Amino acid sequence: MALRDNIQSLLAQVQDMKANSADELEALRIKYLSKKGEITALFNEFRNVAPEEKRELGQMLNQLRQQAESRVNELREQFEAKKAEAERLDLTRTPDPIALGTRHPLSLVREEIEDIFARIGFTVEQGPEVEDDKHVYGMLNFAPEHPARDMQDTFFIEKEIGVQKPTDVLLRSHTSSVQTRVMTTRKPPIRVLCPGRVYRNEAISARAHCFFHQVEGLYIDKNVSFADLREALLYFSKEMFGAETQIRLRPSYFPFTEPSAEMDISCNICGGKGCSFCKGTGWVEILGCGMVDPNVLEACGIDSKVYSGFAFGMGVERITNLKYRVKDLRLFSENDVRFLRQFESC
Numbered sequence: 001m002a003l004r005d006n007i008q009s010l011l012a013q014v015q016d017m018k019a020n021s022a023d024e025l026e027a028l029r030i031k032y033l034s035k036k037g038e039i040t041a042l043f044n045e046f047r048n049v050a051p052e053e054k055r056e057l058g059q060m061l062n063q064l065r066q067q068a069e070s071r072v073n074e075l076r077e078q079f080e081a082k083k084a085e086a087e088r089l090d091l092t093r094t095p096d097p098i099a100l101g102t103r104h105p106l107s108l109v110r111e112e113i114e115d116i117f118a119r120i121g122f123t124v125e126q127g128p129e130v131e132d133d134k135h136v137y138g139m140l141n142f143a144p145e146h147p148a149r150d151m152q153d154t155f156f157i158e159k160e161i162g163v164q165k166p167t168d169v170l171l172r173s174h175t176s177s178v179q180t181r182v183m184t185t186r187k188p189p190i191r192v193l194c195p196g197r198v199y200r201n202e203a204i205s206a207r208a209h210c211f212f213h214q215v216e217g218l219y220i221d222k223n224v225s226f227a228d229l230r231e232a233l234l235y236f237s238k239e240m241f242g243a244e245t246q247i248r249l250r251p252s253y254f255p256f257t258e259p260s261a262e263m264d265i266s267c268n269i270c271g272g273k274g275c276s277f278c279k280g281t282g283w284v285e286i287l288g289c290g291m292v293d294p295n296v297l298e299a300c301g302i303d304s305k306v307y308s309g310f311a312f313g314m315g316v317e318r319i320t321n322l323k324y325r326v327k328d329l330r331l332f333s334e335n336d337v338r339f340l341r342q343f344e345s346c
């Protein structure tokens with residue numbers, strides 16, 4: 001009898017049912033158990049079965065349907081268990097370390113310089129990086145033909161793109177420009193520190209870069225003397241490089257100070273004995289300084305008969321080289337994390 005054979009063959013198929021995915025399983029359920037499925041079709045045939053066979057075939061059919069349903073359920077449970085396993089959170093796993101950023105060595109040093117001078121009353125002032133000739137050179141007593149203005153040194157800004165016309169807009173080549181901004185807008189006493197980026201048209205190498213950082217200091221009041229300048233710089237040097245540090249001032253020339261000096265500190269790498277860093281001299285130059293030239297005070301609207309002042313300017317890269325023994329200036333702007341990570345704990 002055809003129905004009996006069909007039941008048996010479907011029973012064999014159903015017992016052997018396998019599925020590789022939840023979708024495959026659903027396809028099997030539809031194939032056998034849906035309204036148009038093969039098992040449902042056999043139930044339809046059952047209506048035509050002779051009464052004497054109804055009891056036995058009816059039992060077989062019910063059994064087939066139960067087997068099919070339980071096999072589908074069994075497979076479904078297996079898939080669900082696998083999925084739950086994959087999704088389960090392992091609360092004992094150690095967390096991924098959170099990558100912390102590090103502060104740039106130049107920022108660390110700049111902030112340290114700011115802190116040291118803050119303790120003797122200096123406040124921080126900023127000025128623009130794109131400046132005009134007047135504030136960078138003119139008011140600072142640079143003669144009109146001074147070589148610092150030369151194209152080789154200063155980056156000039158073209159007013160029209162691609163058109164090289166004489167222009168007085170430029171990228172500041174030193175932070176002394178902030179002095180003139182402060183002096184023209186504030187009345188003495190003035191005690192400011194002006195950190196910032198400066199630009200010079202130089203080929204990039206281990207020792208020079210087309211941009212670097214300076215900190216400018218300016219103190220204007222009644223009766224400010226060269227001795228005050230020396231004491232302020234000695235205090236700074238000892239705070240920055242250690243109490244044993246010594247300084248020496250060598251006569252020098254800057255258009256905006258008179259007298260002018262360059263300051264060396266005893267080499268903090270060899271302690272003054274002489275090494276390759278200080279070229280065997282025991283001293284390293286760290287800044288330029290001097291008494292603000294009366295011409296500069298007058299150009300900025302300050303009465304030079306009443307007020308005097310001192311100024312100094314130092315390179316942040318240079319101080320950082322000394323403090324952290326970085327030998328190549330380019331490292332500061334390459335942003336190689338292997339370099340930057342070394343300052344994590346600073």
Ligand code: DAH
Binds near residue numbers: 289
């Ligand atoms: N502006 C100078 C430079 O860029 C540094 C400097 C020297 C600043 C003497 C000063 C100073 O304020 O008094 O080389």
